Amino acid sequence: MKNIPDVKLGMIAVSRDCFIVSLSRNRRKAFASQIRAKGIEIYESDIVVENEKDALKAVDDVSNVGCNALIVFLGNFGPETPETLIAKHFDGPVMYVAAAEETGENLINGRGDAYCGMLNCSYNLGLRKLKAYIPEYPVGSAEELANMALDFVPLARAIIGLKGLKIITFGPRPQDFFACNAPIKALYDIGVEVEENSELDLLVSFKEHEGDKRIEDVVKDMAAELGIKGNTYPELLPKLAQFELTLLDWAENHKGERKYVAFADKCWPAFPSQFGFEPCYVNSRLASRGIPVACEVDIYGALSEYIGACITGSPVTLLDINNTVPADIYDEGIKGKFPYKLTDTFMGFHCGNTPFCCLCDGALNYQIIQNRLLENGGEPDITRGTLEGDIKPGDITFFRLQTTPDTKLQAYIAEGEVLPVSTKSFGGIGIFAIKEMGRFYRHVLIRKRYPHHGAVAFKHCGATLWALFDYLGISDVAYNRKEGDLYPGENPFVR
Secondary structure: OOOOOOOEEEEEEEEEOOOHHHHHHEEEEEEEHHHHHHOOOOOEOOOOOOOOOHHHHHHHHHHHOOOOOOEEEEOOOOOOHHHHHHHHHOOOOOEEEEOOOOOOOOOOOOOOHHHHHHHHHHHHEEEHHOOOOOOOOEEEOHHHHHHHHHHHHHHHHHHHHHHHHEEEEEEOOOOHHHHHHHOHHHHHHOOOOOEEEEEEHHHHHHHOOOOOOOHHHHHHHHHHEEEEEOOHHHHHHHHHHHHHHHHHHHHHHOOOOOOOEEEEEEEOOOHHHHOOOOOOOHHHHHHHOOOOOOOOOHHHHHHHHHHHHHOOOOOOEEEEEEEEEOHHHHHHHHOOOOOOOHHHHHEEEEEOOOOHEEEEEOOOOOOOOHHHHHOOOOOOOEEEEEEEEEEEEEEEEEEEEEEEOOEEEEEEEEEEEEEEEOOOOEEEEEEEEEEHHHHHHHHHHHOOOOOOOOEEEEEOOOHHHHHHHHHHHOOOEEOOOOHHHHHHHHOOOOO
16 A cells, blocks of 8 residues: 555663663663564664753654654653653654563662653653653563554554645535535644545546546556456446546645645536546545545545554545344344344445455446436446445444534544345445444434444554544544443433
8 A cells, every 4th residue: 555654663762860771772672672573673773862962862863764653662760851852853653661670680770660750751741742652551571562562553654644644625515415514624733634626627637638548557457356247347447547547646746745645526416427437446446555535525534544544554445324234134144143233233335435355246336326316217327337245244443533513523433343244235335233333323423423424444443543543632532332331411211
C-alpha cells in the first residue's frame, strides 16, 4: 500500500545524572535487541540524554537518519525536563516507556527507579502540553517493552498519515444525505487538509483522459483481478480504467504539500447518466491500495477509512449499517452455531466499493436501486460498475471518527466478526455480529447522532484505535458495553 507512511523507528535512552549512565545504555541495547528479534528495524542513538543539550543532540541524531517515530526509554529514573523536551523538538509521534528492575540480586547499584521516573515524565509532559503516547502499563522487561514497540508502530503510522493527509472531495453531497454533512474545522484541528471540488471538475478531467495510452494496461489489470467469472462486463472496463486514471492523476496533481490522499466523491444520482457507469469498482481498487474513496461525499467516512488503512496496513471499506438479519436466516445459519443473539447481528452493505480481496466470489454487477430509478428497471447500462459479493468471514472492527454539527469530534469502536452465513442479497454485503449490538445501536449510534456509514477494518484493532483517538484528544469515544453495563441515559427498567 503506497498511500500510507513507512515508519522508521528510533530510540533515545535517558539517564538522570545522579544515576549510573551505563544502566540506561545497557538496558537500551537489550530493549533494541528484542525489538529487532520481532522483525522491526530500529535506530539506536548512541547519545544517552542527561541534560538539555544532550536532548537537542539526540533529536538531531535520530532526525538526520530519517526517523519519523521515536521511543524515549527511561533506562533509569531519567531527567524529566530534558526527556520531555525530546517530544517538543522531535517532529513525529513519541512513545515513552520505562525499564522494570531486572533482579533482586542487584538493587543497590543496579536499581533504576524508572517506575518513579515515569510519573515525573508524565507530569512534565502535561505541564508543557506535549502530546506523547504512554502504553497502558509502560514499564517492563526488554521483551515486554518490545511488544509495546510492536503496538506503537501502527499507531505511529496513523499519526504520521493524518499529519500528511489531504481529503479531496467531489460534491456536493446528495440531497437528503445530511448524515454526510462535514464541518471541516475539526479536520484542521487534527492536521488534515481538505480540497473541495465540483462533480463538473471531475467530469472535465475524465473527458480529458479519453484515449489515454495507459488505459489498456489498467484494463488488463482489472481483468486479471476479476478473473473470468467476475468479469461480467468486459466492454465496460475501458471506461472504468479511464476513471481510475482520472482519480489517480488528480491525486498526484492536487495533493500539493501533502503526502497522502483520500477521496470523498458524489456517486449518484447524476454521476451514472453523465459518466456512463457506476464508480464503485474503481473505488474498491483504490481502497485496496490505501486510497479510500468514500461514497456520497462522506468526508469523515474517508477519514475513518484512511485511519483504518494506516493502522492495519490492509484494505478497509465503508458500509451502511444497513438492515436487520431476518429471523429465518438467523434461525437457520446462526442460532446455536455462534454465540450471538439476533439483536447482536446486522447486515453491513454498500453498492460495491469493498475491495475484491475482501469478498467471496466478487463480480462486476449493476446497482439495482439506481437501475430502478434511472433505467426504469430495464436492461442495465449506465448503472453497471458495482463490485458485488458476500464479504469474507473473519474478525472486523467497526468504527468511525465523526464531528458533531458544532464541530466537536467523537468516535466509536466495536470489535466483532463477519459470519460465514449467506446474505441472500445484493451489493457488497455481509452479516456482522457484534456483542450487544442492539444496545450499542440505540445508545451510541442513535443517541449520539452518528451517520449510517461505518468504516470496517478486517481485523481486531480496537486497542490501537482507542490509543489514536486518545492521542488526538477525543474525549468522547464510545464502545459496545457488556450486558449489565448501562450506557448513560439507558433505561435501567427495560427488560
